[in-house]
Amino acid sequence: MMGWGTRGWTFGVQRRNHAMGGGHRGLKIATTFVAALAVVQMAGIVAASANAADPNPDTTGTATVNADGTVTANLSGTWVWPGQNCAGRYGTGQAVDWWGISTSKVPNPNFSLTDATQVTAPGVVTTGTATASGAIALPGGKYFHVAQYYAGETVNSATTCTDTPANKGSTGAWTASATYPSLADIPPMVCVNMYDEHGSEGKASTNSKDYSPSLDTDNSIQTNHFDPTAGAGYCVQLTVKNPNITIDLAKSNDADGDGTYSQSEVAPTAGATVPFKLLVTNTSTVSVVVDSLTDAWPGTPAFSLDTACPGIIGSTLAAGASAGCSFSESNYAPPSGQSLTNTIETTVHQSGNPSNTASKTATSTVTTKSPTGWVEVCKQGATEAVTGNFQFLINGKTYTVPVGACTAAIQVPAGQLTIQEVHKIGTELQSVTTAPSGRLVSVDLHTRTAVVTIVAGGPASQTIATFTNKLQVWGRVKICDIAGPNVAVGTNFTFTAGSKTVTVPAGPAADGGYCVLAGRFRQADNPLTITEINTTSPVTAITVQPAARLVSKDLANRTVTINVYGGVTEVTFTNN
16 A cells, blocks of 8 residues: 555555456455555655556646647656566556546536547557546545546556566656647646556456546555645646747838838928838737737837727737738928838737737838038049040949030039049049039048038039049059079069069079069059068069169068159069
8 A cells, every 4th residue: 555645534445466466456455544654755755565556746748729729738757656566567557637636526617628648448549539537536525537548558568667676666657648628728737647457568457447547446546545636746737838929010101202112211301291001910820819009209109009000909810811001190201311210019919818929010210301402523634635534423323524524413412422533544533623612521532532512402502523634654564583593494483563463483694584564553653662572582683674763672671662654664683
């Protein structure tokens, strides 16, 4: 016999000859549960023997809400059977009180479960409909409700049952599952009761009562006097696993009034009325109910859109369904040149499951057009040799201007404007002027850009920017290398000339070495530095032709500086 806790109530105990491992029932003996003789599991004392397996206090369970609102429960845990080894029994069955222990023999509410695991015959586990078919009395006037079949079983084998020599018993694991009609039908706690299936390992009992939870009284509660409510872990509160709720929200505006809605648009004037559209889409696999829909922007507290979008709040959206509306906000566009972003938010919950919620935000931006002015760009050449067309980048657009001409007046945002001339080979920017002259902010000749001031107003107040170019004089540079003593003809040497890198093979001294044309260089970049790199071979001489173009040289550091002019400048290194 086995007791849980120090109860003082009297009960009947069924005894069996466990050593024989058989399925016959023994003599019923009336006895009083005495604390000195009881084996108290909760105090940590291992039971000497038991007439059936008992659940361990490790029951776990989850409840997954399905798309149709039903809820699938999955339970698992382990059992222990002191005094009975694996070989002595066919297996252990379990019953689950899916309806919850209560003071009523008939569950209230009384409902059927679907897809419930059921043991319809020894070793045959399937799924079907589970209904309450009986009740087992517990202390305190409570009842454990059972279905027509076991909710699962452990058929003893080398992989399912483990002998425990310490108590001459055995242990194993159990699982059970069933689907409730709704989340509201799940009781606060779900409990399990274990049954002796008799027989022996590999040989099932032939007694049909051994597979009926309501007829087989050889179980944890009735023969072991196990009370699942006596301690934590034997019953479990199911952990609800809700389906993932997702919602999509979009808001757009037509601030520019062209009939096309976008997330961000430009209003023509400050204070203009702006039309809006919004769309709520249920991207979940289950239906959702829209709980709230609010709008807000800086300086305006969040407010409900129930008036602007009647019928959305409180509506139910099926999976994949959408709801939307259109409305306008008067005096909405911000001051000129500024932007205003509003944020809408919606919250929803799963239909029939208010605790499963989701929310989503979206934004829409309106920018009011900035004050504008006008600019005109003119092109001049410093000499008559500068001819042809030049291109300019103005406010993100490209304009082409011939030498001696100007663009038409171009409308641009008021304030500072950057104008860039696209480089034209053979020329360079010499100067930029403006009319009126005070509107020139800065000039960078190297990048060919000018920053000018644009005054708000009409074409009469335009800014005229004149770009003047001159011819860009280029010269060619040739680098030569002479193979001195101990340097093999054809040995490659590497040089840098400004930003360029050139490889030159060393040539015979009698021929003046080998040469490589390094490229064209602008006179504006003078002086030009040429350096021999990546070698340990000493440089014994550096010559420059024409000689007047030599600025300086440093043999130890393999460097020469020259001025580049028209024609060809030849630089010769001798390596030893």
